Amino acid sequence: MTQVTLDKIHALCKRRGFVFQSASIYGGLNGVYDFGHLGVLMKNNIRNEWTKSINTSFDDILSFEGSILGSSAVWQASGHVENFTDPMVDCLNCKHRFRADEIDLNKACPNCGQKKWTQARQFNLMFKTQLGAMEDDSSVAYLRPETAQSIFINFKNVLSTYRVKIPFGISQIGKAFRNEITPKQFLFRTREFEQMEIEWFCKPETALDDFKKWCDARKKFYESLSLNQNKIRFRAHDKTELAHYSKCTSDVEYEFPFGWKEIEGIAYRGDFDLSQHSKFSGKDLAVFDEETKQSYIPHVVECSVGVDRLFLTLLFDAYNEDIVEGEERIVLKLSPKIAPIKAAFFPLVKKLNEPMETIYKEIKAKGYSVEFDESGSIGKRYRRQDEIGTPLCFTYDFDSLQDDKVTVRNRDTTQQERISIDAIEEYIKKVLK
Numbered sequence: 001m002t003q004v005t006l007d008k009i010h011a012l013c014k015r016r017g018f019v020f021q022s023a024s025i026y027g028g029l030n031g032v033y034d035f036g037h038l039g040v041l042m043k044n045n046i047r048n049e050w051t052k053s054i055n056t057s058f059d060d061i062l063s064f065e066g067s068i069l070g071s072s073a074v075w076q077a078s079g080h081v082e083n084f085t086d087p088m089v090d091c092l093n094c095k096h097r098f099r100a101d102e103i104d105l106n107k108a109c110p111n112c113g114q115k116k117w118t119q120a121r122q123f124n125l126m127f128k129t130q131l132g133a134m135e136d137d138s139s140v141a142y143l144r145p146e147t148a149q150s151i152f153i154n155f156k157n158v159l160s161t162y163r164v165k166i167p168f169g170i171s172q173i174g175k176a177f178r179n180e181i182t183p184k185q186f187l188f189r190t191r192e193f194e195q196m197e198i199e200w201f202c203k204p205e206t207a208l209d210d211f212k213k214w215c216d217a218r219k220k221f222y223e224s225l226s227l228n229q230n231k232i233r234f235r236a237h238d239k240t241e242l243a244h245y246s247k248c249t250s251d252v253e254y255e256f257p258f259g260w261k262e263i264e265g266i267a268y269r270g271d272f273d274l275s276q277h278s279k280f281s282g283k284d285l286a287v288f289d290e291e292t293k294q295s296y297i298p299h300v301v302e303c304s305v306g307v308d309r310l311f312l313t314l315l316f317d318a319y320n321e322d323i324v325e326g327e328e329r330i331v332l333k334l335s336p337k338i339a340p341i342k343a344a345f346f347p348l349v350k351k352l353n354e355p356m357e358t359i360y361k362e363i364k365a366k367g368y369s370v371e372f373d374e375s376g377s378i379g380k381r382y383r384r385q386d387e388i389g390t391p392l393c394f395t396y397d398f399d400s401l402q403d404d405k406v407t408v409r410n411r412d413t414t415q416q417e418r419i420s421i422d423a424i425e426e427y428i429k430k431v432l433k
């Protein structure tokens, strides 16, 4: 059994250029990360799979992309200005700041060993900024701490410009920002992150049913990513955990080495959001029901998953160490749909570069994410691809010149077979299904 740790995942991400600490040449910016080539390819795959899954689960899902800068009025109406806080304490000796709910204030500071705590204070997690040259209250804006509100405040814009009827959904993928007091566990809790979110607007009478349907749809999504289903669970919030406006909420949790943690929240939010924005903006956000001839505020079911968190989850789930031909290897057994590189092309020796490069370029021109690698032994090249999760490696050898076949090797089983060069694309397609 492979012991997968956060350190191993972090080291792999850095070594292979998936993720870098932001501003690392200047000592690094805490809780903020940059994504390299393989990281970007993998993130794109995650976004695509998510988009595909929500669009095939339900009809009438519209796309949306809200601004990151958010008007102060929005965050007052949503309650974030007042309530989006964590309690914090400072160590008077070393000036380190901690979340008051995460440390024992009866004990000494874990950083310097002295016990000189300030009182616990509420710390707002939103990043505050100014729009324009005036520095007064009227110019205050916030980097959005969640993507949902931009959907709620545009609900009527969308409804009045697109021919949809309740129920329908608005989906969004975008960045959000939280000034976490203690960012931790690498990509698990960061200050800048990306959300994939769907707000489903429905009639109050069908909302509970729709909530259940969304839970089922989201379960299928995690199955489709080939995640270890023993490490995935749906956990319903009990009454004490529920937000005051929520009728029910379920977290999708994954079992990390540091415990079961939320990767997605599915919440039935009632009519709270649209009602709040109606009240604060003075604009009527109700819709008219042609059947009952009555106006009502639609209810909302929300599904929200962090791209970075899912990225980390997929890496944890895929990470394996095993022995192949007496040699230790690290292999990411990622779903081929998520793997950043789908196939690699090797000429056995440099003398055979030309025919293999021609094949590689043909496949690449068809839009596949593939790599050509001519350096080092075949074994080394396999290891390199295993470590980044490439499902297939094709090798062109001297026999290929005669029989127009290549050897294809499977990442997980390390089994090899000979296939015709004409069949390469079909072979890749089949694995991607």
Ligand SMILES: [Zn+2]
Residues within 6 Å of the ligand: 091, 092, 093, 094, 095, 096, 109, 110, 111, 112, 113, 114
């Ligand atoms: Zn201290």
